[in-house]
Amino acid sequence: MYDHWEWDRxxxxxxxxxxxxxxAPWVLSAILVGLLLLVITNKNQEISNLTVQLAKANxxxxxxNxxxxxxxxxxATVDISFRQAMMGSGAVAVISNTSNENIPIAVSITRQSxxxxxxxxxxxxxxxxxxxxHMEGWAFVSxxxxxxxxxxxxVKKTExx
Numbered sequence: 001m002y003d004h005w006e007w008d009r010x011x012x013x014x015x016x017x018x019x020x021x022x023x024a025p026w027v028l029s030a031i032l033v034g035l036l037l038l039v040i041t042n043k044n045q046e047i048s049n050l051t052v053q054l055a056k057a058n059x060x061x062x063x064x065n066x067x068x069x070x071x072x073x074x075x076a077t078v079d080i081s082f083r084q085a086m087m088g089s090g091a092v093a094v095i096s097n098t099s100n101e102n103i104p105i106a107v108s109i110t111r112q113s114x115x116x117x118x119x120x121x122x123x124x125x126x127x128x129x130x131x132x133x134h135m136e137g138w139a140f141v142s143x144x145x146x147x148x149x150x151x152x153x154x155v156k157k158t159e160x161x
Contacts, residue, residue, distance in 0.1 A: 074154070076105075079096040080094070080148060082160050085133050085134050087134070091141070092132065093133065094131050095107065095130045096129045097128050099127075102123055102126055105123075105124055106119065106149040107120040107121075109145070111141070120132060141160065143160065145157060145159045146158055
């Protein structure tokens with residue numbers, strides 16, 4: 001008997017091949033778009049990672065520049081020495097302005113054994129001396145650290161031994 005499908009099969013195959021050919025560019029395009037999106041996503045992640053690395057490097061550079069700036073500052077124009085207190089207990093810090101100018105200074109004292117600390121701010125006349133001891137509210141004992149800061153100068157630190 002005559003089978004209708006057998007006569008039309010080449011025609012159907014031809015139609016299906018045509019449909020496959022019309023569908024193939026879309027599939028290929030979808031695959032390419034997916035790959036492109038994957039590549040873009042990976043590149044964006046790489047850019048983000050590099051941006052973070054760059055920010056960290058810039059922080060390190062800024063930190064290094066600050067250290068260089070501090071290191072290039074001149075020494076504070078003060079001398080620090082100690083003498084035994086004449087009245088009261090402990091020692092007295094003697095801070096001497098060695099410059100020919102009046103200078104503002106900040107004095108920080110720390111007792112490392114207890115963590116106790118005190119700060120003083122002074123303006124010292126040219127070639128003058130300022131004493132800090134029991135009368136000023138701090139009787140120095142062995143191990144106390146005094147740091148004298150002068151604007152635009154390195155901090156000068158000394159420990160009473």
